[in-house]
Amino acid sequence: MLRFLDAGESHGKMLVAILEGFPSNVPIDIENINKQLQRRQIGFGRGTRMKIESDRIEIISGVRGGKTTGAPICISIKNKDYENWAEVMDFQKEYNEKITIPRPGHADLNGFLKYNLDDIRNVIERASARETAIRVAIGAICMELLKFFDVKFISRVVMIGNIEDFSYIDSYNEDLINKIESSPIRCLHKDIEKKMIKEIQIAKEIGETIGGAIEVIAFGVPVGLGSYSFYDRRMDYLISGAMMSIQGVKAVEIGNGIKSSKLYGSEFNDKIIFEDGRFSRKTNNLGGIEGGITNGMPIKVRLFMKPIPTTRREFETFDVHGNVVKSRYERSDVCAVPALAVIAENVLAYEVAKEMINKFAGDSLEDLLISFEHYINRVNRGEDYGRDNFSPAMQGQ
């Protein structure tokens, strides 16, 4: 079973993670991981912190001679900003300037009360979305594995404030990807991109922040990941939980889930097609998941992100002692929706890789591929594919 643990504070020395259960012999090109980290950092609307950081992964264990060994993969990403925070973050010497004014919308007040702290700084440090950098690195390692199964991802921004671009993408296409990757806001259409940028600029000028939505699609995921047999094996449970755990995400839609409640069953169902010995679907309203199991269509997920909680615009609030005070502002992103798209892509890669490893259980890449090939031959059977071609265990039954 694939799993990971991560640790690290936003302004601490570094972020670290251990990924366990990853198969051996998977080539790891560190520049591919760094590319994902870099993609997460760009995007119109980010604050000054992203000018300080230039995230790069360091591999500490589990990879040797360019390939995974099957041992736990330990990775880290340095926080360059630590240099400016060494005194504040010192693990021994207490820092005297405590933060006592919680920001609504952030974890500040709840974390302060829950952990019986005397400084909101301790909440901020771990609640921060800085943690998404290491999660992207984990997902990027999973992408290195998924390449062997031809699983590919597209992510883009579909909404900023009131500006929408829900145009339909049904296939993996390099041309589309180039357009998205060259857009400062990961928007597919230039005219809409301009309007989205304008929305962010207006928010910034008035000291406000703004949210939006993204879409991520995984192409090439085979039929049969996840299961209906138990709630926590359902693919939609796994994906939506992982996506909701990303800071600022307030809603997850799988396929055209929101529209579904307005349609008749026969309009919404994705009709079954059987052609050239393969099953597929006429449409993909369900976003590639039925009964908790992938159905071979692209997995399509939309995430809706609230506006960033920290605003430059001042307001009256309460400090932790119950005194009326002015709100506190240091620095902040105005919009992080483009970054969310990249995060979601990598978070989805982890969930898909985890279920691929569950389904095609093997300790090495070669074992996984043999199991995968056997399975794909079985499910994509042509009309002449008889029972004898099933696994040896089933022959003669």
Ligand SMILES: Cc1cc2nc3c(=O)[nH]c(=O)nc-3n(C[C@H](O)[C@H](O)[C@H](O)COP(=O)(O)O)c2cc1C
């Ligand atoms: C990439 C990214 C960057 C973010 N940047 C900020 C930020 O600069 N300031 C801020 O207050 N919140 C920021 N957030 C959102 C907060 O981390 C988040 O709202 C907070 O941790 C509370 O969690 P919740 O919104 O999931 O309840 C960011 C989120 C993401 C995904």
Ligand SMILES: C=C(O[C@@H]1CC(C(=O)O)=C[C@@H](OP(=O)(O)O)[C@H]1O)C(=O)O
């Ligand atoms: C550091 C990152 O995002 C941070 C997420 C974040 C928050 O409150 O979630 C607050 C900001 O941090 P700071 O207070 O240092 O400016 C963002 O920059 C990152 O994405 O790498």
